[in-house]
Structures are given as C-alpha cells and as structure tokens.
Amino acid sequence: MSSPPLVLVTGGTGFLALWVITHLFCQGYRVRTAVRSLSKVPHIKNCLREAGLTADQIASLEIVQADLLANTGWAAAVADATYIQHIASPFPAQAPKNDEELIKPAREGTLRVLRAARDSGTVMRVVVTSSFAAVGYGHAFEYAGADKERGFAEEDWTDLNGPRKVPAYQKSKLLAERAAWEFMEGEHEQPFDLVTICPVSVFGPALGKDDGTSLRTLVELLSGNAPGIPKLHWPIVDVRDCAKMQLLAMTTPAASRERFISVGEGGLWMEDIAKVLRRRLGEQAKKVPTRVFPNLLVRIIALVWPVVRPVIPELGHEKKVSNAKAKDILGWEWEHSSEEAVVTAAESLLKFGVIEV
Numbered sequence: 001m002s003s004p005p006l007v008l009v010t011g012g013t014g015f016l017a018l019w020v021i022t023h024l025f026c027q028g029y030r031v032r033t034a035v036r037s038l039s040k041v042p043h044i045k046n047c048l049r050e051a052g053l054t055a056d057q058i059a060s061l062e063i064v065q066a067d068l069l070a071n072t073g074w075a076a077a078v079a080d081a082t083y084i085q086h087i088a089s090p091f092p093a094q095a096p097k098n099d100e101e102l103i104k105p106a107r108e109g110t111l112r113v114l115r116a117a118r119d120s121g122t123v124m125r126v127v128v129t130s131s132f133a134a135v136g137y138g139h140a141f142e143y144a145g146a147d148k149e150r151g152f153a154e155e156d157w158t159d160l161n162g163p164r165k166v167p168a169y170q171k172s173k174l175l176a177e178r179a180a181w182e183f184m185e186g187e188h189e190q191p192f193d194l195v196t197i198c199p200v201s202v203f204g205p206a207l208g209k210d211d212g213t214s215l216r217t218l219v220e221l222l223s224g225n226a227p228g229i230p231k232l233h234w235p236i237v238d239v240r241d242c243a244k245m246q247l248l249a250m251t252t253p254a255a256s257r258e259r260f261i262s263v264g265e266g267g268l269w270m271e272d273i274a275k276v277l278r279r280r281l282g283e284q285a286k287k288v289p290t291r292v293f294p295n296l297l298v299r300i301i302a303l304v305w306p307v308v309r310p311v312i313p314e315l316g317h318e319k320k321v322s323n324a325k326a327k328d329i330l331g332w333e334w335e336h337s338s339e340e341a342v343v344t345a346a347e348s349l350l351k352f353g354v355i356e357v
C-alpha cells in the first residue's frame with residue numbers, strides 16, 4: 001500500500017500552522033514542518049498534544065530547519081512533499097522601524113518556497129497564507145469593496161497608491177502575495193499549482209502559551225491594559241475554520257490558481273467583543289474596559305501606546321467581507337461563530353497563563 005501524501009507546513013510554531021498540522025494528521029497525511037529555530041520543538045509537541053493528537057502522530061512529525069531569510073534548508077524541506085502549506089511570515093505586535101524588516105522575509109521567503117517547489121519535481125500544489133491585509137487596505141474611507149453590497153471580495157487588492165497609508169505588515173503580505181502570483185505567471189509554466197488564502201482576524205483557541213500577535217487585542221483587553229475601547233470593527237474567522245479552508249484549498253481541483261478570503265460568520269465591533277468577554281467569562285473578564293473612546297482620544301493615546309497606531313486608519317469603519325467564493329468553490333462552511341472564536345481564544349489565554357487575573 002502506498003504511503004499517504006507528505007505535506008510541508010512552514011512556520012510550525014505558529015498559531016494557525018499548529019492547527020493546520022493538527023487537521024492534516026486528522027485527515028491521515030504525513031506531515032513535515034519547517035521552523036526557523038529547532039529550540040521551539042518542545043513547544044510544538046506540547047501544542048499538538050493539547051490539540052489531541054496521539055503520541056504516534058506527534059512522533060511522526062518531521063521537523064526541519066529553514067529560515068525565510070536564507071536559502072539553506074528549503075530543498076531538504078520540500079523533498080518528496082506533494083503539497084506545501086506556506087504559512088510562515090513575520091507577524092509582530094508592533095510596527096517595525098523599517099518596513100523592510102517584514103517585507104523581506106515575507107516576500108523573499110515566499111519566493112524561496114515557490115522555487116523549492118518548482119525544483120522538487122514532486123510538489124503538486126502550494127497553498128500560500130496571505131491575508132485580508134492584501135485585500136482591504138489603502139483605499140479611500142468610503143471604499144467597501146468592488147461590490148459595495150457584497151463587501152470586500154477576492155478581486156479587491158490593497159492599494160499602495162491609495163489615499164490611506166498602508167502599514168508595514170499589510171504591505172509585507174500584499175507584496176508577498178503579489179510576488180507569488182507573478183512567479184506563477186513568469187516566463188515558464190510552473191510544474192505546480194498555487195492557491196492563496198486571505199484570512200481576516202484569526203481568533204479561536206491557542207494551543208500553548210506562545211500566543212503570537214493574533215490574540216494580542218484580547219490579551220490587552222483581559223489584562224486591563226486597554227484604558228477604553230476604540231471604535232474598531234473586526235471581521236473574524238476561527239482558527240479551526242481557517243485551517244479547514246487551508247486543507248480544502250490544497251486538494252479541491254476547482255481551487256486551482258484561485259484566491260480565497262477566509263472570514264467566518266462576519267465581524268464584531270470591539271465594544272461587542274468586550275461585552276461578550278464580560279458576559280461569558282464573568283469574574284475573569286473583570287478588567288475588560290467598558291468605556292468606548294471617541295476616535296480623537298484614540299489618536300492621542302496612539303502617541304504613547306504604539307500598539308494602537310496601525311489601527312488608527314480603521315477607526316469607525318465597519319468592514320463587510322464576503323466568504324461567498326470559498327463556500328461556492330471549496331464547499332467550505334464556518335462552524336464556529338465570531339462569539340465562540342473570541343471566547344475560546346480568551347479561555348486559552350487564561351488556561352496557559354498568558355493572562356493572569
């Protein structure tokens with residue numbers, strides 16, 4: 001009997017990648033992950049245990065070293081792989097001093113992975129995790145997607161020449177995704193296929209203490225670090241639903257050379273997130289602020305609280321985002337509501353001691 005296909009997942013230490021690895025094992029794939037430092041191997045194993053994988057599954061995970069910023073290791077990482085889930089990309093909580101700190105690893109790392117896929121002779125499809133950051137930024141305030149009724153969709157692209165400044169992280173995701181599509185359209189037809197996934201804000205349960213940037217807002221709210229609530233709207237997808245989409249994108253024939261937005265039920269205003277936390281977590285959410293701040297005040301706060309700066313252009317704007325294409329072509333459905341994604345994320349932060357109340 002032939003062995004199941006091997007899937008390379010880049011960035012196996014990360015919030016989303018750990019759930020993608022879990023789903024891959026649950027569907028019977030062989031899995032290898034590429035990480036930039038082997039020092040986090042114990043963390044990966046603990047997280048996969050937390051996700052409910054068996055000791056045999058965890059022991060069978062191949063872990064190799066490859067940095068997005070270096071050529072070393074990528075040929076070995078893709079060897080014999082049938083599919084690649086390219087998820088690694090820098091996602092820091094704070095804006096870097098120089099945009100290139102994010103753009104270089106995101107863009108060049110993606111190209112390294114694609115070149116290795118091309119040269120492997122075995123890879124059939126690469127799924128690149130892009131972001132809503134590559135879809136909905138830079139436009140004029142009133143822009144709400146090419147089709148306003150439907151909201152932002154796959155034909156929308158972040159506009160670097162638009163009237164609103166695009167922050168470094170958003171720029172890095174846009175340039176990395178663009179580079180991927182340009183690579184596929186290069187001189188020679190590539191011997192493999194590409195699909196990109198553009199998740200909105202990913203919430204849902206973290207599998208360990210190394211929580212990453214995705215849940216940072218909840219950390220700030222629950223720890224009482226946020227003095228008030230800005231008028232920000234968050235389109236949300238649960239990490240488990242997003243991982244499910246990454247797998248469907250890998251094998252659905254009709255997904256070939258397509259781009260999919262990953263958004264679940266919809267979104268929540270930060271004020272509603274705060275209410276959900278207080279209602280569902282009671283005493284554990286006692287530090288969550290209740291005061292909604294006017295936009296002007298948030299702008300002033302951003303002068304001393306840098307984590308707020310990237311969201312300033314978003315104040316007061318509801319983001320309607322469509323998941324129609326993923327439903328239609330991938331047959332994907334979200335299973336976890338926005339509220340559940342928020343509450344399970346918060347519960348995991350409390351469970352692993354990221355927040356002490």
Ligand SMILES: NC(=O)c1ccc[n+]([C@@H]2O[C@H](COP(=O)([O-])OP(=O)(O)OC[C@H]3O[C@@H](n4cnc5c(N)ncnc54)[C@H](OP(=O)(O)O)[C@@H]3O)[C@@H](O)[C@H]2O)c1
Nearest residue numbers: 011013014015016036067068088089090131201202212214
């Ligand atoms: N979470 C969200 O809300 C969201 C939304 C849209 C798109 N995305 C995208 O989804 C992907 C995963 O996000 P996440 O939330 O899971 O982030 P995360 O937990 O911060 O994971 C990022 C991963 O990228 C790796 N990485 C960063 N720089 C690297 C480098 N130079 N070489 C090799 N690996 C490197 C990190 O490795 P280390 O552990 O060594 O740092 C980590 O494994 C990213 O591409 C992100 O842009 C996330």
